[in-house]
Amino acid sequence: MEIKKYIESGVLESYVLGSASEEEIRQLLLLKRQYPEIQDALFQLETDLETLARHISIPPPPGMFEKIERGINALIVPGDTPPISDRGANNRHYYNNGNQFIEVEAESSQMRVHKAWRWIMAGVFVLGKIFLIAAIYYFLENHQAQEQIQQLKTELKQYHK
Numbered sequence: 001m002e003i004k005k006y007i008e009s010g011v012l013e014s015y016v017l018g019s020a021s022e023e024e025i026r027q028l029l030l031l032k033r034q035y036p037e038i039q040d041a042l043f044q045l046e047t048d049l050e051t052l053a054r055h056i057s058i059p060p061p062p063g064m065f066e067k068i069e070r071g072i073n074a075l076i077v078p079g080d081t082p083p084i085s086d087r088g089a090n091n092r093h094y095y096n097n098g099n100q101f102i103e104v105e106a107e108s109s110q111m112r113v114h115k116a117w118r119w120i121m122a123g124v125f126v127l128g129k130i131f132l133i134a135a136i137y138y139f140l141e142n143h144q145a146q147e148q149i150q151q152l153k154t155e156l157k158q159y160h161k
Contacts, residue, residue: 003031003035003037003038004037006031006038007037007038007041011024011027011028012028012038012041012042012045013045015028015042016042016045016046016049028042
């Protein structure tokens with residue numbers, strides 16, 4: 001196997017990007033130990049991809065890290081014990097928050113839908129029924145027309161005899 005052709009075959013790129021098959025990975029790791037050229041090419045490819053990622057990355061807006069840190073710190077109450085979860089009746093969880101309990105509904109048997117989607121779904125349902133009725137009507141019309149055509153063909157055959 002020619003090493004230069006193997007390096008240019010794209011196996012190294014698929015390995016670095018995580019899309020290589022198990023067999024390709026096994027073969028690459030074996031050849032990497034045997035040939036320093038493959039190890040050097042793999043290192044160069046990883047370095048190039050890291051450099052490319054740094055150049056095309058977009059830094060977050062100024063103050064974003066502080067905003068995230070403040071949000072996390074607002075969630076953490078110093079000295080507070082971890083919440084105690086107790087499953088009550090009707091699939092509801094009760095969390096101990098200091099001296100009071102907060103009721104949180106864990107699971108619901110109903111799905112909540114925004115009002116606009118309700119109207120859209122109702123319209124889709126009505127249109128579906130209209131299309132179903134139209135399909136049945138045109139199917140029956142087509143069936144009746146096919147019977148008439150068949151009857152006319154038999155009459156023509158009888159007329160020509």
